[in-house]
Amino acid sequence: MTESTGAVYDLGYTPYDGERRGRKGARATVFADGIRRVLGIRRKGRRKILPWALLAIAIVPPIAFVGISFFIPVDVGATFDANLQHAQFFSLGGTIAMLFTALAAPELLIPDRKDGVLSMLSSRPLTSTDYLASRFASLIAIVLGFLLAPQLVLYVGQAGTHPDGVLRGFIDGADALPRVLAVAAIYTLAFVPLGFVIASLSNRKAVATSIYLATMIGLTAFAEAIVQNATFIGSRWIALITPINTADAANAWIFGQSNPGSLLDAADIHPGFGVAALIVIGLAATSFSIIRYRRLM
């Protein structure tokens, strides 16, 4: 028989004398939590359905396109236009990114207020601006991911089916990368700040999502009505208040594509002005959110 040599020790309380990363660590933690929260990671199963379904919807079309071009290289080789494909998948990805923002921005801000978590966070080495910036960064990272994932599939697929070999394909495809990043940034700018400001004002997630979508679609309808019907001087500049149209117009402009039916075209406004308007709207919305959170934390 083996004699037991084990022993049980009551270790009691162990003080912590390791590293404390202060503000930097707090910001990184809130950022990482934001990513997990919007993707439903370490949450109940039903919380994962919508974000991952949207990601699948964003990524399946380019995978299908690349798959077809891989198996039927002759047909696709004749029609493959990198700029056209990038622009088209941004147009689809933009819509999905907007839907995702409508769900994610309220998820990032409202539960923390509703459940009182802000009162815990307000005792941490973190300012209200740090908190908001970290949450903002989480949403930007995810929305950029939504926009760039299909583009990455396209880039890799395009390289894989390049007639002069994969390496040549990667080098050629890289020409479009700065434009891809610029358009992704413009769509993010169009969707995220407004999503945040609406989420910072509402106390119910479903209400915030509805108001956000109604605002985005409503602004377009309102501006269209003004631009097409109003006769007062300068009415065409109302076209600048439509983030969806502006982002679509900038996408077409940057990739050298036509954009029939564009409100900015109808108003005879260069998309560059539209991007400037997005920056102004984004800064105003972000400033408003910061002021609102200074009162809360």
Added chain:
Amino acid sequence: MPENAFTTSDLGHAYGSVAALHSLDVAVPEGRVGLVGANGAGKSTLIKILLGILTPTTGTATVLGMDTRSDMIDIRSLVGYMPEGPCLPLDQTAADFLVYAAGTAGLPPKAARQRASDVLTLVGLDEERFRYLGDFSTGMKQRAKLAQAIVHDPKLVFLDEPTAGLDPSGREEMLDLIARLGTFGIDVVVSSHVLRDIERTCDWVVMLDEGTLLDSAPLGAVAAEGAVRLEVNGSPDAMLAELSRTGASITADGRRLIVAHPSADVFDIIRDAAVASGSSIRRLDSGGATLEEMFLTKGART
């Protein structure tokens, strides 16, 4: 020389036209400090100023020797806070939340996981670590709130009404936990309007009333000097006679007696007097009324 847990100098705060704190001057030593006062006395406002959540309208405050205005981030790295209201994300498990809470206090991920596990065990929630906080009972939620306040091993922790909403057994468990914090090297500031909770857990008391300081004093000294209150079944005459013989000072109010003695143990005197007189004791309060009496003496409303 021991450091002060916090100090205030001419500290005042007003919510619009309503003044919550008036010109507060106090220096509170390390240890277990009770912040007592009726609802609206300014306890929560004081804690929020000390945490840098509120900016004082007048005066200054320091926590652990640091100024609350200029060193807010440094203070928050070293203190914990259990708010009176809810502060738990209901869609997270206890373990995930505590890892998050430790991370927001600046602990690296690996240390945060280890501390979360240790502290959940400490507050008696180790069996519940994978349950969602939304499924917790009130008592379990209060423990989780305490756990997030100490998960980063703070130097000082502020507990705002930690026993609010708890049933008697939950209250006892929470007070035991708070009393143990001192043995971990964590100084505590407990805010409560329940004087008995403060007597159970603290060795220093700061009394506030309508935003003004009534007193700031060591509770142990007060309790040692304090009288013992007892209530006798039947006639108190025999008991009174026996107690008088010991030289104790007695204040009688019907069957209720307040007994004090300058040198001997009052409880021994009462026991011996009860045996000698054949009296039975209905209630015996070990200094339970002392803080309340002290509070009333200072002229506070309760």
